[in-house]
Amino acid sequence: MPKTLCNGAMKDQQQAIRAEYIQRIEIEAMWGRKHIVWDLRRDVNILSGVNGIGKSTILNRAASTLDHLAGGDVNVKDIEGVKMTFYPEDATVVRFDVIRSFDRPLFHSNLAEKMADKNVKTELDWQLYQLQRRYLDYQVNIGNRIIELLSSGDPDGQLKAAEVSYPKRRFQDLADELFADTGKKIIRNSNEILFSQDGEELLPYTLSSGEKQMLVILLTVLVQDKQPCILLMDEPEVSLHIEWQQRIIEIIREMNPYAQLILTTHSPAMVMGGWMDAVTEVTDITVV
Numbered sequence: 692m693p694k695t696l697c698n699g700a701m702k703d704q705q706q707a708i709r710a711e712y713i714q715r716i717e718i719e720a721m722w723g724r725k726h727i728v729w730d731l732r733r734d735v736n737i738l739s740g741v742n743g744i745g746k747s748t749i750l751n752r753a754a755s756t757l758d759h760l761a762g763g764d765v766n767v768k769d770i771e772g773v774k775m776t777f778y779p780e781d782a783t784v785v786r787f788d789v790i791r792s793f794d795r796p797l798f799h800s801n802l803a804e805k806m807a808d809k810n811v812k813t814e815l816d817w818q819l820y821q822l823q824r825r826y827l828d829y830q831v832n833i834g835n836r837i838i839e840l841l842s843s844g845d846p847d848g849q850l851k852a853a854e855v856s857y858p859k860r861r862f863q864d865l866a867d868e869l870f871a872d873t874g875k876k877i878i879r880n881s882n883e884i885l886f887s888q889d890g891e892e893l894l895p896y897t898l899s900s901g902e903k904q905m906l907v908i909l910l911t912v913l914v915q916d917k918q919p920c921i922l923l924m925d926e927p928e929v930s931l932h933i934e935w936q937q938r939i940i941e942i943i944r945e946m947n948p949y950a951q952l953i954l955t956t957h958s959p960a961m962v963m964g965g966w967m968d969a970v971t972e973v974t975d976i977t978v979v
Contacts, residue, residue: 710782711919712951716753719772721745729976731953733778735940735966738955740973746955747925749973753953754789754923787921788911791818792929794900810896815903819895822910823883829914830882833859858946862913865942869905869935884910901930908939912946919949928958936960 711733718727727749729738738746756773769775777785794815811820833855840852866877870886875893878885884906886893895906908927915922922943928936937960943952954961962970 707784710777710785715776717774726978735952735969737970744973790924816896818907825914921951924954
């Protein structure tokens with residue numbers, strides 16, 4: 692599910708001030724000796740460095756801090772040595788998503804035993820299972836907006852309704868385009884995510900690891916519904932073909948230009964779309 696942090700004293704959701712992005716992340720005494728000060732861009736932030744230097748640790752500490760703030764006061768932004776500054780500074784709510792890239796089996800947890808759907812066997816499957824529910828909610832929301840527009844009497848109602856439905860169609864077009872080499876197509880008249888291949892119906896859990904990973908990314912960004920959201924990704928290039936690596940930031944930015952992207956990577960292909968200026972070396976934000 693998407694994570695929304697909110698001020699517990701807030702009486703009316705309409706009074707909420709949504710954070711648009713994180714301005715700065717500070718981590719005190721990481722591993723007992725390093726202090727991190729990272730000033731972030733509004734759009735894309737790529738953390739780079741050699742193995743073992745702390746890229747994933749920084750991302751995980753940021754994700755853990757956001758998670759700890761859930762249900763509490765967003766204005767208390769210093770949790771266990773991690774301090775965050777949001778824009779605007781008086782924000783009371785912030786939405787964020789974390790995408791995990793590794794497709795490990797679920798046997799290390801109790802999730803596999805608790806799952807109603809026995810097709811869910813890996814961590815990517817679990818993310819897809821959760822996203823299926825978010826996708827259903829998203830479709831209900833846009834359906835209600837379309838009905839409201841078409842019945843409003845607004846002369847531009849049909850045009851506005853088409854604009855509301857466009858992101859879902861674009862998501863479907865992208866899925867078909869990206870999976871075209873294997874002949875897979877998304878089934879467009881289904882409320883759930885299903886694919887067809889050579890006349891056979893496929894569940895998303897039967898896709899390859901790379902396909903599942905790409906689908907997780909596409910779905911996560913789609914259901915953000917073009918709202919300001921912080922998206923954290925640890926080595927999203929894992930399992931992705933190099934052409935997908937080159938396109939992934941471009942695709943995310945197209946689907947939700949209001950998302951702040953924070954990711955770690957070892958892949959030069961990830962920055963080939965003109966994102967060299969978004970790369971930060973861990974050594975450049977570290978004070979011993």
